[in-house]
Amino acid sequence: MQSAAVGGGGSVYLDIEFGYVYGTSRAVMMPVEIGAVIHHPEDDSVRYAGEQFRYDIDVEVWKKVTDPCGRTVGVATTVANMGRGRYGGAYDHYFRLPGDRVPAAEETAGKAFADLRVFMESLLTDDITEIVVFAADMERRAFRTADVPLDGRRLVDLQREIRRRLGMKQVLSLDRLARLIDFSAENGAVASTHFWYPVPPGYRHLLDVHRGMGDAVRMFLLAREFREKLPELEKRVRALEDTCGGEE
Secondary structure (H helix, E strand, O other), rough: OOOOOOOOOEEEEEEEEEEOOOOOOOOEEEEEEEEEEEEEEEOOOEEEEEEOOOOOOEEEEEEEEOOOOOOEEEEEEEEEEEEOEEEEEEOOOOOOOOOOHHHHHHHHHHHHHHHHHHHHHHHHHEEEEEEEEOOOOOOOOHHHHOOOOOOOEEEEEEHHHHHHHHHOOOOOOOHHHHHHHEEEEOOEEEEEEOEEEOHHHHHHHHOOOOOOHHHHHHHHHHHHHHOOHHHHHHHHHHHHHHEEEEEE
């Protein structure tokens, strides 16, 4: 059986949710939420960590809309202010932040990236050898902006690793792959076809899809299925391709 951390050591399965400062035409981006699953394969122990970066600033929250096959068919956009605990506000495509307020928005975004660095430094203990993300472009950009020191740790893009291993022309979304592994989050636990882990009460309300913790646990269980139960996962991927086609 192949361990979850290739080559030994612990793994961090990480999802960062980002928001664009409302009215900046996506010019100012900042992290708004992060979720992480820390797994040590030698004893199959799991630890959860997460944080919201709560600042008094309006950000655009973009969430994918999927069809029954798990394909992305659109994006739903709302406005949130996490510092004030406001969510689900109406989004106006034509709204523009006054120019004299943009520097303050950039300063706030900088503080959020500084918070991200502190959070990552607390996670990356000496026994962690890899950081696993899904579609790594945004996380890689965030790590550069926040000056997160990886110190030789591998940054693994699970989405591209699956495509390469299965010889696929297109990538599959996390939504589609989570369906294939029978992901569930209920009764105080998260589970896939072959794996099950309890979740502490303090994290159970964070397990919605497209949230930091929710996507981190989906990614963790997907990695377990991919690395340890590959033949069965591959059969399901091929069946999905025949039924629903590739990712659009």
